[in-house]
Amino acid sequence: xxxxHNVRHYPGAGLVTWVFFLWLYAPIAVVIWFSFNENRLVxxxxxxxxxxxxxxxxxxxxxxxxxxxxxxxxxxTSVATLVALSAAMVLSRNETMRFRRLSETVVNLPLxxxxxxxxxxxxxxxxxxxxxxxxxxxxxxxSAFCTPFAFLPIRARMQxxxxxxxxxxxxxxASPFTAFRRVTLPLILPGVFAGAMLAFxxxxxxxxxSNLLATGGTTTLPVYIFGLIKQGTTPELNAISTLLILxxxxxxxxxxxLSARSMxxx
Amino acid sequence: MTRGKAVEVFNVSKRFGDYQALDHVDFTIxxxxxxxxxxxxxxxxxxxxxxxxxxxxxxxxxxxxxGQEIDQLPAHKRRVNTVFQSYALxxxxxxxxxxxxxxxxLGWDKPRREARVAEMLELVHMTPFASRRPDQLSGGQRQRIxxxxxxxxxxxxxxxxxxxxxxDLKLRQAMRDELRELQRKTGIxxxxxxxxxxxxxxxxxxxxxxxxxxxxxxxxxAEIYEExxxxxxxxxxxxxxxxxxxxxxxxxxxxRIRTPLGLEFDAAQKGLTSPGPxxxxxxxxxxxxxxxxxxxxxxxxxxxxxxxxxxxHFVVExxxxxxxxxxxxxxxxxxxxxxxxxxxxxxxxxxVRVLAQ
Amino acid sequence: xxxxxxxGLMPAWVLMLGTLMVPLLIVAAVSVxxxxxYGGFAWDFNPLSYREILFSxxxxxxxxxxxxxxxxxxxxxxxxxxxxLICMALAxxxxxxxxxxxxxxxxxxxxxxxxxxxxxxxxxxxAWLIILGNxxxxxxxxxxxxxxxxxxxxxxxxxxGMVYSYIPLMVLPVFAAIEKLDPALLEAGADLYGSRWTTAxxxxxxxxxxxxxxxxxxxFVPALGTVLEPMLLGGGKQxxxxxxxxxxxxxxxxxxxxxxxxxxxxxxVVIVLVINARRSMSREVRV
Numbered sequence: 001x002x003x004x005h006n007v008r009h010y011p012g013a014g015l016v017t018w019v020f021f022l023w024l025y026a027p028i029a030v031v032i033w034f035s036f037n038e039n040r041l042v043x044x045x046x047x048x049x050x051x052x053x054x055x056x057x058x059x060x061x062x063x064x065x066x067x068x069x070x071x072x073x074x075x076x077t078s079v080a081t082l083v084a085l086s087a088a089m090v091l092s093r094n095e096t097m098r099f100r101r102l103s104e105t106v107v108n109l110p111l112x113x114x115x116x117x118x119x120x121x122x123x124x125x126x127x128x129x130x131x132x133x134x135x136x137x138x139x140x141x142x143s144a145f146c147t148p149f150a151f152l153p154i155r156a157r158m159q160x161x162x163x164x165x166x167x168x169x170x171x172x173x174a175s176p177f178t179a180f181r182r183v184t185l186p187l188i189l190p191g192v193f194a195g196a197m198l199a200f201x202x203x204x205x206x207x208x209x210s211n212l213l214a215t216g217g218t219t220t221l222p223v224y225i226f227g228l229i230k231q232g233t234t235p236e237l238n239a240i241s242t243l244l245i246l247x248x249x250x251x252x253x254x255x256x257x258l259s260a261r262s263m264x265x266x
Numbered sequence: 267m268t269r270g271k272a273v274e275v276f277n278v279s280k281r282f283g284d285y286q287a288l289d290h291v292d293f294t295i296x297x298x299x300x301x302x303x304x305x306x307x308x309x310x311x312x313x314x315x316x317x318x319x320x321x322x323x324x325x326x327x328x329x330x331x332x333g334q335e336i337d338q339l340p341a342h343k344r345r346v347n348t349v350f351q352s353y354a355l356x357x358x359x360x361x362x363x364x365x366x367x368x369x370x371x372l373g374w375d376k377p378r379r380e381a382r383v384a385e386m387l388e389l390v391h392m393t394p395f396a397s398r399r400p401d402q403l404s405g406g407q408r409q410r411i412x413x414x415x416x417x418x419x420x421x422x423x424x425x426x427x428x429x430x431x432x433x434d435l436k437l438r439q440a441m442r443d444e445l446r447e448l449q450r451k452t453g454i455x456x457x458x459x460x461x462x463x464x465x466x467x468x469x470x471x472x473x474x475x476x477x478x479x480x481x482x483x484x485x486x487x488a489e490i491y492e493e494x495x496x497x498x499x500x501x502x503x504x505x506x507x508x509x510x511x512x513x514x515x516x517x518x519x520x521x522r523i524r525t526p527l528g529l530e531f532d533a534a535q536k537g538l539t540s541p542g543p544x545x546x547x548x549x550x551x552x553x554x555x556x557x558x559x560x561x562x563x564x565x566x567x568x569x570x571x572x573x574x575x576x577x578x579h580f581v582v583e584x585x586x587x588x589x590x591x592x593x594x595x596x597x598x599x600x601x602x603x604x605x606x607x608x609x610x611x612x613x614x615x616x617x618v619r620v621l622a623q
Numbered sequence: 624x625x626x627x628x629x630x631g632l633m634p635a636w637v638l639m640l641g642t643l644m645v646p647l648l649i650v651a652a653v654s655v656x657x658x659x660x661y662g663g664f665a666w667d668f669n670p671l672s673y674r675e676i677l678f679s680x681x682x683x684x685x686x687x688x689x690x691x692x693x694x695x696x697x698x699x700x701x702x703x704x705x706x707x708l709i710c711m712a713l714a715x716x717x718x719x720x721x722x723x724x725x726x727x728x729x730x731x732x733x734x735x736x737x738x739x740x741x742x743x744x745x746x747x748x749x750a751w752l753i754i755l756g757n758x759x760x761x762x763x764x765x766x767x768x769x770x771x772x773x774x775x776x777x778x779x780x781x782x783x784g785m786v787y788s789y790i791p792l793m794v795l796p797v798f799a800a801i802e803k804l805d806p807a808l809l810e811a812g813a814d815l816y817g818s819r820w821t822t823a824x825x826x827x828x829x830x831x832x833x834x835x836x837x838x839x840x841x842x843f844v845p846a847l848g849t850v851l852e853p854m855l856l857g858g859g860k861q862x863x864x865x866x867x868x869x870x871x872x873x874x875x876x877x878x879x880x881x882x883x884x885x886x887x888x889x890x891x892v893v894i895v896l897v898i899n900a901r902r903s904m905s906r907e908v909r910v
Contacts, residue, residue, distance in 0.1 A: 010819060013716040020717045021732075027750030027787065030760075034753065043758035063900035085633040090631035097628060107635045109643050114848025116865045116894055117885045120872055121646030124653055124882070144642035147635065164354035167321055171348045172368030173419065176627075179342070198741075205743035208850050211871060218539070222745045229749055229855060231755070241746045246872055247529040256734060257432045 014234070028245060036237035039241055042233045052239040062240060071135065072180035072220060073203035076142035081196040083143070084151035089184075092158035093166075108147040108152075118145070119209040126213070134218030142203045151203045152253075153259045157191025189260045197255035197257035201248050269296040271333070272423055272455040273318060278327035280313055284513070287313045289479040290327070295423075295457060300420040300449050302458045304466040305476035306502065309442065311459045314476070315425050318350065318457065320344045332422055334573050341562075342371070347416035348425040351432070352370035353408045361411050362387070362396040368419040386414040404436045413445075419450060424449075426458045430465060442469055463503050465493060476500050495536055496622045502546040507553075507589050513538060527585040529562050535620035545621045550592035554619035555603065557610030558593075568607050582611055647889070664878045672883035675785035692867070696887070699864040702778060703846035706785040711835055713786070718798040718834075719827070723806075725732040733798065750852045755856070765849050776858030784852040789845060793838035800834025801827070824889045833903075840899045844892050864888050873903035 038049035056062055075221060085222050087107050110118065122141045131137060165187060169179035207222040214223055221244060228237045279562035280288040293302045304312040304370040318329060320341030328337045328437065336344055349445040355364050360382050369379045371400040387393045390410035400408060409429060416424055417420060430438045447467050449456045460466055466473050467487040475482040475496045483490060514522040520534040523546065539546065554560055566584030580591045580603065591611060603609060657667040679689035721732045739747065754761045756776040765774050774780055804827065812822030850865035864884060871881025
């Protein structure tokens with residue numbers, strides 16, 4: 001590390017990196033730590049307790065919000081994954097087609113635009129159309145912004161996969177549908193799973209769009225958390241946040257490992 | 267012996283944008299033939315193979331398979347199978363499943379499928395590996411499974427896209443013999459694509475030399491090597507000396523030649539119609555030195571000598587022209603010609619080919 | 624073949640047209656509509672909303688220049704710009720160190736950089752609310768060294784939150800650029816008598832520039848539209864464009880004005896994206 005002859009070594013950079021990672025994880029650690037605080041005040045540690053988790057798990061409003069979030073996330077993830085899969089199939093197998101770059105940009109559009117603008121735009125459209133079912137509004141909007149997160153891993157996987165496999169399948173008398181079902185799909189499945197999981201996490205975690213589009217009965221988990229924060233911080237809030245953090249991290253880890261592994265095999 | 271026609275390629279052209287990959291290609295492949303498409307990379311040979319397989323469509327012309335027009339037939343309905351350059355073995359299936367894949371799609375029932383898979387594994391000596399996956403195999407083993415998978419559905423024609431190029435030298439030699447053997451055993455028409463002339467000469471019944479998207483020559487290995495019709499073929503296959511000469515008169519397949527060195531002789535020709543300047547091809551090993559100099563004899567000076575083990579290559583200067591001469595080192599005295607030494611060199615009339623312009 | 628392509632892309636186009644492109648056109652239309660009497664809007668052409676960004680009416684009905692909203696736009700640009708610069712400064716050494724680790728460590732560290740990005744934004748901002756609060760450890764440290772007042776509800780607090788939220792988007796492209804560097808280039812730099820810092824400045828930095836530029840776009844664009852940091856860490860008093868828009872569709876109920884601000888924000892984003900597209904295109908030509 002400190003070899004003065006190693007031209008690749010920059011003194012100080014290592015320290016900056018250590019501090020950086022500390023800074024990156026300290027806030028998450030603080031939230032989790034104080035979720036076990038016995039005291040009513042978040043930042044005043046008086047002892048270990050699991051009581052806030054008990055409180056959270058028996059909180060009806062929280063459970064309702066969780067149910068809304070899960071419903072929206074499951075449906076939006078399914079829609080987004082199907083849309084992304086079908087677009088990725090076309091875009092990675094027709095390199096020279098017209099409107100390819102345009103179509104690719106369109107699929108990734110939600111990544112390019114500020115979420116607040118898109119959320120406001122959807123709100124105006126939905127209210128103009130008289131589309132007032134809160135759950136349906138959330139599902140439509142979430143499907144849109146989850147699509148690029150599902151799309152990118154699938155697309156990467158398809159590009160990493162040689163076209164020879166599909167041609168070999170057709171050469172061996174597989175109809176286009178059989179070739180897709182028995183060769184292409186099994187080979188890109190890790191990418192599809194990874195994409196779906198990332199889309200799910202993004203939907204579960206969304207605040208801005210859900211906050212604007214939600215109606216009375218369709219408060220999602222992040223919107224509910226926001227309401228709690230406005231009322232003041234409590235260890236119960238930390239307990240809820242911790243559960244959400246763990247869920248996000250586990251699913252995202254799964255997705256990233258799956259994606260990395262499938263890229264290596266391709 | 268008259269043989270049926272397996273594949274007829276009618277006047278096929280293919281353009282990719284401005285690039286002319288194939289330019290009015292026209293030939294017939296017979297049943298039970300080992301037919302090789304040979305040419306440098308970018309000559310269009312793989313494109314042609316992919317057209318027969320159904321992965322590309324001709325811009326012009328058509329392809330007939332056993333009397334049936336197949337231009338409208340999608341790849342999965344053509345009774346041809348391909349051995350891919352990358353082998354393209356499905357990584358998520360076992361070897362047996364790979365081999366059975368085509369049979370399933372053809373609707374074979376299970377007992378028949380299993381029997382055929384066993385038969386194919388036996389054929390390529392891979393029976394103990396049936397339940398392995400492709401990533402557990404060596405290159406040569408993958409090659410065998412790719413062959414078995416492509417042969418299992420009893421295709422009318424087997425297409426092989428540079429299948430040996432991924433193997434190391436020793437294995438390649440062994441696989442050549444195995445391929446030839448398989449072709450004889452199965453009696454299936456093989457269309458083999460390669461850029462390796464040695465492979466082509468060794469294995470093929472007939473070779474089609476492709477260059478710049480056009481058929482340069484079709485013939486048996488010996489015809490391609492001994493009787494190249496044009497400069498491209500003479501240059502691409504083996505080594506040769508090109509000599510400028512004058513055609514004085516033509517009499518059918520013979521032409522009267524006069525060289526700048528003052529020699530006059532008859533040589534075989536094809537395609538020439540009128541006298542005029544021409545290029546001759548003369549292979550280095552067909553020129554004899556000193557006591558082996560027979561036929562048309564000249565005197566020259568040895569300019570360089572390269573000892574290659576089995577052969578020694580000389581460059582001999584004679585009358586302003588440099589000729590490459592290759593001499594088999596049958597006895598050690600082959601070493602004895604020194605640079606600067608004056609030697610006699612000679613060649614026979616029938617060793618010379620007059621090339622079409 | 625052709626119809627398969629059309630059908631394959633159709634769902635994506637329909638979804639994005641229906642939820643993004645058409646709604647954005649409607650936003651543009653609403654931004655020049657009348658404000659409705661009970662919130663919402665009425666379909667009468669009136670570009671008042673854009674005038675409102677710069678001017679307000681005094682008691683006599685005269686138009687006077689009012690920098691109230693302009694200062695919000697200015698603060699937004701400033702904070703987004705500062706976020707981008709801080710992210711760059713942090714990402715360079717971090718990405719460099721990560722890129723020079725052995726492959727396994729490298730993969731692990733990159734995973735650790737990405738991971739917080741998947742934690743809900745609201746939780747991440749909430750974490751800083753605790754830390755910077757008067758009872759939080761940074762807040763207490765602040766008072767211990769004699770700081771006054773609270774750290775929360777300041778532009779500084781917002782900046783910390785924004786850098787924290789968007790830093791993975793900078794580290795990843797910078798890392799990708801550094802990883803592509805041939806280590807021999809550094810040795811060549813040293814071999815040609817360049818000190819480490821000369822090599823850093825004249826070899827590493829220019830070759831990392833595309834990654835930094837890509838990261839800058841990825842950070843700057845969402846930072847312009849950020850909502851949660853000003854709302855929670857800024858305490859709602861330090862408005863940014865995102866919160867201004869949000870308020871117009873919430874409590875203030877002035878949809879045409881909100882739409883106008885949203886369009887100004889969109890315009891700023893589009894300018895950044897166009898500059899970026901031209902930059903990357905001219906690079907493609909050169910390479």
